[in-house]
Amino acid sequence: MKKTEREFLANYNIHDYDVPLTSVDIVIFTIIDEQVNVLVTKRADFPYKDEWAIPGGFIDIKKDKNIDQTAMRKLKEKTDYDAPYLEQLGATGNNKRDPRGWSVTVSYFSLVNFDNVQFGKESRWCPMSDDGICEEKLAFDHEHIIQDAFQRLRNKAQYTTIALHVLPEKFTLSELQKCYEIILGGKLNKSGFRRRITKANVIEEISGESKQTATRMAQLYRKSSDTELHFYMREIYAR
Amino acid sequence: MKKTEREFLANYNIHDYDVPLTSVDIVIFTIIDEQVNVLVTKRADFPYKDEWAIPGGFIDIKKDKNIDQTAMRKLKEKTDYDAPYLEQLGATGNNKRDPRGWSVTVSYFSLVNFDNVQFGKESRWCPMSDDGICEEKLAFDHEHIIQDAFQRLRNKAQYTTIALHVLPEKFTLSELQKCYEIILGGKLNKSGFRRRITKANVIEEISGESKQTATRMAQLYRKSSDTELHFYMREIYAR
Numbered sequence: 001m002k003k004t005e006r007e008f009l010a011n012y013n014i015h016d017y018d019v020p021l022t023s024v025d026i027v028i029f030t031i032i033d034e035q036v037n038v039l040v041t042k043r044a045d046f047p048y049k050d051e052w053a054i055p056g057g058f059i060d061i062k063k064d065k066n067i068d069q070t071a072m073r074k075l076k077e078k079t080d081y082d083a084p085y086l087e088q089l090g091a092t093g094n095n096k097r098d099p100r101g102w103s104v105t106v107s108y109f110s111l112v113n114f115d116n117v118q119f120g121k122e123s124r125w126c127p128m129s130d131d132g133i134c135e136e137k138l139a140f141d142h143e144h145i146i147q148d149a150f151q152r153l154r155n156k157a158q159y160t161t162i163a164l165h166v167l168p169e170k171f172t173l174s175e176l177q178k179c180y181e182i183i184l185g186g187k188l189n190k191s192g193f194r195r196r197i198t199k200a201n202v203i204e205e206i207s208g209e210s211k212q213t214a215t216r217m218a219q220l221y222r223k224s225s226d227t228e229l230h231f232y233m234r235e236i237y238a239r
Numbered sequence: 240m241k242k243t244e245r246e247f248l249a250n251y252n253i254h255d256y257d258v259p260l261t262s263v264d265i266v267i268f269t270i271i272d273e274q275v276n277v278l279v280t281k282r283a284d285f286p287y288k289d290e291w292a293i294p295g296g297f298i299d300i301k302k303d304k305n306i307d308q309t310a311m312r313k314l315k316e317k318t319d320y321d322a323p324y325l326e327q328l329g330a331t332g333n334n335k336r337d338p339r340g341w342s343v344t345v346s347y348f349s350l351v352n353f354d355n356v357q358f359g360k361e362s363r364w365c366p367m368s369d370d371g372i373c374e375e376k377l378a379f380d381h382e383h384i385i386q387d388a389f390q391r392l393r394n395k396a397q398y399t400t401i402a403l404h405v406l407p408e409k410f411t412l413s414e415l416q417k418c419y420e421i422i423l424g425g426k427l428n429k430s431g432f433r434r435r436i437t438k439a440n441v442i443e444e445i446s447g448e449s450k451q452t453a454t455r456m457a458q459l460y461r462k463s464s465d466t467e468l469h470f471y472m473r474e475i476y477a478r
Contacts, residue, residue: 021253061334091330095300100248
């Protein structure tokens, strides 16, 4: 009798096959003391027990409807943080990255204001060098994943308003420019930067609110209520 | 006795857990008769037996060292085509896309000259509409994967020399411009286009070789020997 799709599916069992491990990993960046930091958590279990790693873990095929939900759930479990957005970075998979066996991980990244992230003593912010190297030695290939994420963040900061995510609710234009400079690793032209940000229409003056800086009172701004990621027509650096 | 990492690994068995399926899928684009086409293959097995799909399949944890190799191997098996390059598009994973169960797929895409791809009767080029819809109904969520890949191709054509990959060995500047116009779905300014391509330094005149067109003899060009993907400073469309 010819086999039907229904019969095939009824007899299909993934445990009849040698399959890879599949997980998610999440790179959360912030800026602290004029330096990019990345969120790391201490691993509770083997492998790499008690070592630092970026938050992540396995897909739970009962709990998770899709892989973005896995990333949100794992981040929440390990840091008690509800990410407002996570962007997928891509997948890495090979026979070396995990001592348990052939492993695929789908990585995500986000940029946040550090006041918005609450976590216990098993997590902390780890400072990074200018070229995306984390101060702490990390489990698995997490250094590489962070470097890739940092490169993506830097590229995106060139042509989008992504850096707005790192700011507190109220900020000055100088503070915004400083964030871009820290992420991009270089100075920006002040008038050119202000022209682009203003044209992008993603921030608005807070009427009557300003902040004392070293030299003067500076106007305070906030994100416009409908601010989504804005793409610039040209890169911020005129290369 | 305290358990060690070695003991943990010796006892680790992926089949003790409910894990997702993990596969790769590959979107290969070309241009035929002034239309973008995508490579599809007829599925030999369940699910979706005898229906069209993009080439792909499962990671073989014995054969494949990494996931890029899985993509190359699957493409070769299903189309006898050795892709010169495949770029990763990203991962999709959810509990609906595959009737066998929770499934993650990592998708790749490439742009090729169609003369370079040989395949048997189980594969063919399928024309696509201007907005990236494939003419044929496809298995799984492959229509969505193709649409994402087409969007990425279109974005990349804006700021890179990716469209060079679709041309034969020798081509005229008009043919190159035409490829960009087909991918981007609109007309380009001739002198602006030529200025950018020339400045990018990725093609060279073939000394003494030209081609008869409807109105005149046109100079023939080839890719420069060291042509890698070139990034433009600005997008090709002045938006």
